[in-house]
Amino acid sequence: MELDWEQRYQALNTPWDKGEPTPVLLEFLSNHPLSGKILVVGCGYGHDVRALAKHGGQVVGVDFAPSAIALAQSLPPIANETYLLADIFHLPKELHSSFDWVWEHTCFCAIDPQKRSHYVEAVAVALKPDGKLLAIFFLNPPNLENGPPYGVTVGELDQLFAKQFTLLREWQPKSAYPGREGREEMRLMQKN
Numbered sequence: 417m418e419l420d421w422e423q424r425y426q427a428l429n430t431p432w433d434k435g436e437p438t439p440v441l442l443e444f445l446s447n448h449p450l451s452g453k454i455l456v457v458g459c460g461y462g463h464d465v466r467a468l469a470k471h472g473g474q475v476v477g478v479d480f481a482p483s484a485i486a487l488a489q490s491l492p493p494i495a496n497e498t499y500l501l502a503d504i505f506h507l508p509k510e511l512h513s514s515f516d517w518v519w520e521h522t523c524f525c526a527i528d529p530q531k532r533s534h535y536v537e538a539v540a541v542a543l544k545p546d547g548k549l550l551a552i553f554f555l556n557p558p559n560l561e562n563g564p565p566y567g568v569t570v571g572e573l574d575q576l577f578a579k580q581f582t583l584l585r586e587w588q589p590k591s592a593y594p595g596r597e598g599r600e601e602m603r604l605m606q607k608n
């Protein structure tokens with residue numbers, strides 16, 4: 417059964433929320449500030465949205481949980497960031513082909529593995545031609561059988577994205593939340 421994300425936000429039962437931007441994103445931004453239009457999929461309370469905006473991007477955070485978006489919108493703006501209540505599988509047409517970057521952190525692993533090809537399609541639809549997906553994938557979460565988070569193998573990632581994306585770089589991040597060390601992989605991919 418799919419998790420009711422809105423219910424979890426309403427109950428303040430959000431163990432995934434660490435109250436700060438993703439350490440690997442900050443690690444990446446310190447050497448490679450992203451510019452242009454950036455989409456953050458499954459942005460939750462928007463910590464990564466605000467970190468990206470601080471580094472100069474024009475950032476849109478999207479999530480389909482109204483309580484997450486409401487909280488994100490209630491925070492003082494950092495720079496050029498906005499939030500949108502929407503399902504990433506049904507992004508409004510005006511957002512199609514409009515992003516230079518998509519940032520992924522714990523949205524892919526939150527989605528039913530049966531829908532992964534739809535996820536790849538949704539990201540490709542949002543990106544401009546040659547746009548890039550920067551992603552951290554949770555390969556091997558604890559409690560693998562009962563996601564979310566759902567794990568994924570490197571081979572599955574290769575297969576899933578091969579048709580629509582070119583893998584530019586993959587690496588093990590230096591920073592990680594406690595408990596996730598060595599369980600994650602960063603990927604930089606470009607839309608074909």
Ligand SMILES: C[S@@+](CC[C@H](N)C(=O)[O-])C[C@H]1O[C@@H](n2cnc3c(N)ncnc32)[C@H](O)[C@@H]1O
Nearest residue numbers: 421432433458459460479480481503504522526
């Ligand atoms: C594990 S949480 C991670 C939230 C945020 N990235 C963070 O690190 O705090 C997964 C998020 O993805 C959102 N989500 C899941 N499926 C979605 C979909 N189809 N469209 C938009 N948001 C979705 C959930 O509402 C939830 O906020």
